Amino acid sequence: MELSKYSFGATSSITTSLAIIVGMAGLQNPKVSILEALFILALADNVSDSLGIHIYQESKESHAKNGSHIYTFDNFFTRLVFTLVFALLVIALPIFYAVIFSIILGLMLLSALSYFIAVQHKVNPFRAIAEHVGITILAMTASYFLGGIIREVFKVL
Numbered sequence: 001m002e003l004s005k006y007s008f009g010a011t012s013s014i015t016t017s018l019a020i021i022v023g024m025a026g027l028q029n030p031k032v033s034i035l036e037a038l039f040i041l042a043l044a045d046n047v048s049d050s051l052g053i054h055i056y057q058e059s060k061e062s063h064a065k066n067g068s069h070i071y072t073f074d075n076f077f078t079r080l081v082f083t084l085v086f087a088l089l090v091i092a093l094p095i096f097y098a099v100i101f102s103i104i105l106g107l108m109l110l111s112a113l114s115y116f117i118a119v120q121h122k123v124n125p126f127r128a129i130a131e132h133v134g135i136t137i138l139a140m141t142a143s144y145f146l147g148g149i150i151r152e153v154f155k156v157l
Contacts, residue, residue, distance in 0.1 A: 003117050005071065009078030010113055012049060015136045016041055017086040018106045023143030025099045026151060034090050034098075042083040050076040082109075103140070107133055 020037045027033045050072050057068030089105070090098045114132040118125035 003113070003120065005074040006078045007113060007117060008053065009049075009075040010082055011110065011132070013041075013046075013079040013082035013086075014106045014110050015139050016045070017083055018103060018136060019139045019143035021086065021090065021099055021102050022140040023147035025095060025144075026147055030095050031090060031098075034095075035087055038083055038087045038090065042080055042087070046076055046079045046083070049079065107136065110136055 017038060020041065021034055024030055024034045024037060053075050054068050054072040057071050086102050086106070089102050092098075093101060110132055111129045114129045115125045118128035
């Protein structure tokens with residue numbers, strides 16, 4: 001299986017979805033807010049990234065436009081599926097458990113993807129996993145604190 005067809009969409013969706021879920025979990029009505037953000041992510045941000053990949057592929061392969069359509073579709077579909085999986089967790093579970101299960105699932109999926117890519121490129125898989133999971137944890141942590149700061153600032157106003 002050619003992981004490059006799915007790796008960008010999966011990584012982007014996992015990292016962004018987890019940052020949204022963690023960053024917005026402290027809201028008064030987090031389920032609705034998180035679902036709104038995830039569905040917007042699944043549509044608007046997904047179209048934006050897919051279009052970016054499409055234009056990048058076209059600029060790189062001026063005479064091979066069919067390749068750009070395949071990467072565009074693969075990215076869109078992969079991001080859509082991953083984002084909707086996180087949305088289903090938020091819908092089906094109480095918010096506390098949805099956050100926990102989303103983090104566990106997201107980090108497991110990212111670890112598996114990192115592992116297979118590292119093995120494919122004959123590099124240390126544990127280093128790749130640590131790097132990718134570490135960056136995702138940084139994004140979640142920053143989103144958590146940013147969400148708290150924004151809630152505090154606008155609570156005063």
